[in-house]
Amino acid sequence: MAIEVRIPTILRTYTGGAKVVEGAGDTLGDLLTDLDSRHGGLRARLVTDAGVLHRFVNVYVNDEDVRFLGALDAKLNDGDSVTILPAVAGGAFGFAAAAAIASHGAAAAVVPPSVTPRAVVR
Amino acid sequence: MARYDSLLDACGGTPLVGLPRLSPVVPEGAPPVRLWAKLEDRNPTGSIKDRAALFMVRRAESDGRLRPGDTILEPTSGNTGISLAMVAKLRGYRLVCVMPENVSTERVQLLRMYGAEIIFSPAAGGSNQAVATAKQISAEHPDWVMLYQYGNEANARAHFETTGPELLQDLPTITHFVAGLGTTGTLMGTGRYLREKVDGIQIVAAEPRYGELVYGLRNIDEGYVPELYDATVLTRRFSVGTRDAVLRTRQLVEVEGIFAGFSTGAILHAALAVAHEAVRDGRRADVAFVVCDGGWKYLSTGAYGGTLADAEEALEGQLWA
Structure with missing residues (x-):
């Protein structure tokens, strides 16, 4: 049974850089265990020691949030598509961030958040 | 009506x-x-954010956090900034928006037109940096009021009541x-x-x-x-x-x-x-x-x-x- 899993950039160190990997399992929990057998360490980044999904991780089955489908017990079927994403703030802040990201691209990702702001009132 | x-x-x-x-x-x-x-x-400025902006300002007024002539600080260049700028203008406050320095000139013009002042944060840090900058400015100006829409209960209350x-x-x-x-x-x-x-x-x-x-x-x-x-x-x-x-x-x-x-x-x-x-x-x-x-x-x-x-x-x- 093949389920396509989309891996976010930040976790591709566990998949040898692969954006999409395949796995199997009747539930999301089974799928993550299966993936961990080939991509060691991945599961621990997604599931806490308490056995629940990490607060800042969102997982979607066919574009629907698994937390509303039973979380790790969510049922999976052959051909399903699973997407893993980090939680981000959207909404009203969008366009400011958009401009920053669009102009600086991936370079923005390596700037530490501790960089001294040079705020200027114009 | x-x-x-x-x-x-x-x-x-x-x-x-x-x-x-x-x-x-x-x-x-x-x-x-x-x-x-x-x-x-x-809505008055063309988005759903007018409701939240109005409620957040009114709540801050009734809590005594906002008094006439006060300055409101918010890290936004989107619809919330535009809504807050309009409400601030009509209720007699100064609005300072924090945003990355490379935001489109269209956004800057729109906010300034509504009367907002703008503090730019370094573009390279993106939204995280703008939020960090806003927090730092907030610390430097403890008298400025940050409404912080992501955690302000009046934001949700606006929709509960209207x-x-x-x-x-x-x-x-x-x-x-x-x-x-x-x-x-x-x-x-x-x-x-x-x-x-x-x-x-x-x-x-x-x-x-x-x-x-x-x-x-x-x-x-x-x-x-x-x-x-x-x-x-x-x-x-x-x-x-x-x-x-x-x-x-x-x-x-x-x-x-x-x-x-x-x-x-x-x-x-x-x-x-x-x-x-x-x-x-x-x-x-x-x-x-x-x-x-x-x-x-x-x-x-x-x-x-x-x-x-x-x-x-x-x-x-x-x-x-």
């Missing part, structure tokens, strides 16, 4: 319009499944409410109200799924969930990609004549999904969804014309909702 003492009094009370052409066709004899659009672009009751009054047969998930204020407030009043109501979130660059900025341990968010208010939560959002945004103007921004397209995509499920299950459904704002501010993206692939590329790396 057509005369108000001031622009602030004209906030809310937006029309709910049926979408007879986009609503799914049901088999003969089956119960009706109808889509309804709540036109939030009809959006929710308006929807129930206009559509007592409502079965689904679909809105976008950003600060989560709209869904938390409207959702709580409708859950109290309507048995079995489904509260459905549509969350924009951006291009990879956006998520590339985030380490999973530094993720962010707005303080206002309470998952128990929602029934379901959909992630909607750029292509689907653009497709639905175009469909909405082509088929029903409603010209909206891309976040509305994402919401419509989720609304259509639940509507088609209802048809399949032979259930009656009145699905109300939010039109957050008009499309005017997004025309320069070029994503309203050309192929879907071109539009997707134009929005790649942007937080389009």
